[in-house]
Amino acid sequence: MESGRKGWVYGWLFYTVCALSLFAAEVTGQIRYSIPEEMSVGSIVGNIASDLGLEPKRLISGKARVFSAESSEYIGLDKENGHLIIKSKIDREELCGEISACSISFDVILDNPMELYRVTVDIQDINDNSPLFPKAKIDKEINELAVLGARFPLESAIDRDVGVNTLQKYTLHPTDHFKLNVQNAEDGSKNVEMILHSPLDREKEKRHNLVLTAFDGGKPQRSATVQINIVVLDVNDNAPVFSQSSYKASVVENSAKGSVVTTVSATDADESSHNIQYYFEHATSIIKSLFSIDADSGEVKVIGDIDYEKQKQFKIKVNAKDHGGLTDSSEIIIDVIDVNDNIPKVTIMSFSSAVSEDAAPGTVIAMLNVQDLDSGDNSKITCSIDLNSPFKIVPSLTNYYNLVTDSELDREQIAEYNITITAVDGGNPPLSSKDILKLKISDVNDHAPQFQQESYNAFISENNPPSTTIISVKAEDMDWGPNAKMSYFLIDGDLNGSPLTSYISINSETGVIYAEKSFDYEQIKSFKIKVKAQDGGSPPLSNNVTLNIFIQDQNDNAPQVLYPVQTGGSVVAEIVPRSADVGYLVTKVVAVDVDSGQNAWLSYKLQKATDRALFEVGLQNGEIRTVRQVTDKDAVKQKLTVVVEDNGQPSRSAVVTINVAVADNFPEVLSEFTDSTHDKEYNNDLTFYLILALAVVSLLFIVSIIAIVSVKIYRWRQNKLFYKSGANLPVIPYYPPVYADGTLQQVYNYEMCGTTDSRMSDVKFVRPYSQNTLVSQSCLGTVQREKQEQENNDLTLEVRPYNLYYKCL
Structure with missing residues (x-):
């Protein structure tokens, strides 16, 4: 129910x-x-x-x-x-x-x-606790001579409820000799005592059994009872009286055991007042574990650990009892004095372990709660963090703080912070506690890639195999994670009309640049490309760098002889007069090498000579000169083999053969070379075509000579008429042409008859002339040239052999 x-x-x-x-x-x-x-x-x-x-x-x-x-x-x-x-x-x-x-x-x-x-x-509160007496029965001894109105305190019942649910009233049964007196204390508790209203007579009744009932005010009402056993004693007229109705004392928490808190005392008008005994009335288990009272002296001592944070004040009821059973009661109020024995406690209620580096100042990083179980100044807490930090602590609600950003963050400078939060109370000496928050700064793509060099120079030898590594470029990004992941690209361009990607390629992850084809130094010596490095941010950032690629020459081309020109069946001959001085320039070998550098440095040397050392070739310039005077023992026909060699490793070379005729006159040269050619056999068909070609050339040559002579005669007549009709003109001296070294010193007129067989050809020589018979016509109008033309009625042709074929000079 x-x-x-x-x-x-x-x-x-x-x-x-x-x-x-x-x-x-x-x-x-x-x-x-x-x-x-x-x-x-x-x-x-x-x-x-x-x-x-x-x-x-x-x-x-x-x-x-x-x-x-x-x-x-x-x-x-x-x-x-x-x-x-x-x-x-x-x-x-x-x-x-x-x-x-x-x-x-x-x-x-x-x-x-x-x-x-x-x-x-x-x-x-609900009425869930019944009143409770500390003992199941109360034993009292009362002298039979106790005066009417004598008071006998009783141990009060305790009800843990509060308000109307706590203890409200007491009843006593029977009430023949005693009645109840209930007094309300200052703290709201009730003190109960029995008052003697009818005399006791030990001889009539030695014992009285009473029932004390306590009721609370709850609904339903709860109650508790205790049995009071009264023994009637003889002759004890005066009850003990405490010196104070209540005692106030204070004790410092954590006081040493045995420390005296206070001393209570009571007096008795009877002679046996020194027999008063002191004891706690209705002491709870907590009070009994912390305090004790000396039954004889009334001294109250500390016997346990007093903690201000658990209980700040104690109220203890104390009784004084004489040997006759008369008692008096008082109250001890003990205030606990706080000691700064609790360190502040910092509780992280909310914390973002990572914050973006572009977080605005004032961004909340963490919410903190600080507590100190002490009181007064001992509980006043000051919260702080490290100085020179981009963060600060700002108070929020009571005992709450926010950790916020105080300035801009830069992950590239500091990627992680260990923020030490220090809480200090106001005690003396102060106590403090620390808590460390590890905060990571998350990256923002705010840095573009940077190449290790402003520009790159790469060198690759020509004739390289495809996929040859040219160079590796590398860019660094101060960002982190995907924002620092690098990709490399070639910026579009062309080279010699072809896209750059047909020449080179790049590994987008490593930045290694490869050759897609073999390079030829003679076609491409260098070119420029641009490489772009792009990070993986969103949006991505990029940077460019210029790469200069230089093709290195290899000695892959042999020298080429430009002069003298070598033909399949021709015999090239240079004529050296026997009267030539030492150092006479015979001819000059001209060669080139399309390579470069030392691969194009050419040197010349004679590989083979037909006679003892009559000639030498310049090592650097290729000039062939005589090294001594020509003697009669020297053969007319000299065959020189010149080797042209470059300076490459390994070197390459070319060979040219030069025929030199040592003679003072042309018939001697011709006979030497004619004799040498009689031994050759030629194909009849080939000879026929050669004769036919020679006839056509001769015809054209004769027609040209006739045309030139006709023009000269016409001009001569015009000039003659001009001089006859004109005034006297000054005489302009005439200087004969100077012949270069290596030409014949005499002029020959000859006729040539050729057949299909060159061995049957013949040359008929006419008389020599001591000076040129063909003169320059470039200075028409001069008197000297007119006289020269009048003296030379017969037009002759000066011919110098240059090679096996004849050129008209």
Whole structure:
């Protein structure tokens, strides 16, 4: 029956609280609920989502959670429905003791963005505790001569409930000799005593058995009883009297065991006053574990560890009893003095372990709660962080701080911070605690790639195989992760009308540049390309660098002889007169090498000579000169083989053969070379074509000579008429032409008859002339040239053999 009524009361209180919670207003980040104690686990305290005007999904996305330094085990949060629920039963008496106003506070924290709401839940008392007497019976001894109105204090009952649910009244039965007197103490407790209103007579009745009942004011009402056994004694007229109605003392927490707190004393008008005994009345187990009283001296001492944070004040009832059983009571009020024995506690309620380097100043990094269980100045906490840090601590709500950015961050300078948070209380000496937060700075793509060099020069030898590595370029990015992942590209361009990608390629990951084809130094000596390095950021950043590629020459080309020209069946001959001086220039070998550098440095040397050393060739210039005077023993026909060699490794060379005729006159040269050619056999068809070609050339040559002579005669007649009719003109001297070294010194007129067989050809020589018979016609109009033409009536042709064929000079 009693359990049913109790459940009804619980239900009524629950619905009342729920109805009141609907009107809870959230104005300054705080909300308040009221619930009865002893609610079952899972019961709903209130819907915080609706009371705060939040969407239920906000609790899930914000990772809503309950935080409390002390009472987080009582209240939980159902994020799906937004309900605050009971996690464990709340016993108000255990939580708050004798304090009537009992509540628990906690914080509801949300992230993204950070939000904090303070929630206070008032715990309402229910009548779940009955009054309780410290003993099952009370034994008292009262002298039969006790005067009417004598007071006999009784041990009070204790009810752990508060308000109307606590102890309200006492009853005593029977009341033949004694009646009750109940007095209200300053702290709200009740002191009960018996007053003698009818004389006692030991001879009539030695013992009296009374029943004391205590009632609380709860519904249903609870009660407790104690048996009072009174023994009537003989002759004890005066009861002990304490010197003070109450004693006040103080003790420092953590006082050493044995420390004296205070001393109580009582006096008795009887002669046996020195036999007064002192003892605690109705001392709780906590008081008995912390304090003791000397029964003879009344000295109160510390016997346990006193902690201010657990209990700040103690009230102890003390009795004095004489040998006749008369007693008096008093109260000891002991205040505990706080000592700064608790270090501040820093609790990280919300913390972002990483923050972007472009976070604006004022961005919240962490939310901190600081607590100190001490009181007064000992609980005043100052929170700080390291100096010269881009962060700062700013206060938020009471005992709350926010760690925020104070300046711009740069991950490339500092990628991680160890932020030391120091909490110092105001005690003397102060106590402090430290907590370290490891904060990583997340990267932002704010740095473009940078090449290790402003430009690159690469060298590759020509004739390289395809896929040859030319060079490796590398760019670095101060960013991190994907923002620093590098990719390399060739910027579009062309070379000799072809795209660059047909010549070279690049590995996009490593930056290694390869040749796509074989290079030829003689075609391409160098070219430029641009390489782009691009990071993996979004948007990506890039940078360019110029790469100069130089093709290195290899000795892959042999020298080429430009002069003398070598033909398949021709015999090239240079004529050296026997009167030539030492150093006479015979001819000059001209050669080139399309390579470069030392591969194109040419040197000349004679490989083979037909006679002892008559000639030499210049090592550098290729000039062939005589090294001594020509003697009669020297053969007319000299065959020189000149080797032209470059300076490459290995070297390459070319060979040219030069025929030199040593003779003073042309017939001697011709006979020598004619004799040498009689031994050759030629094909008849080839000879026929040669004769035919020679006839055509001769015909053209004769026609040209006739035309030139006709023009000269015509001009001569015109000039003659001009001189006859004109005035006297000054005489211009005539200088004969100077012949270069290596030409014949005499002029020959000859006729040549050729057949299909060259061995049957013949040359008919006419008389020689001592001077040139063919003169220059470039200076018409001069008197000297006119006289010369008049003296030479017969036009002759001066011919110098140059090679086997004849040229007209």
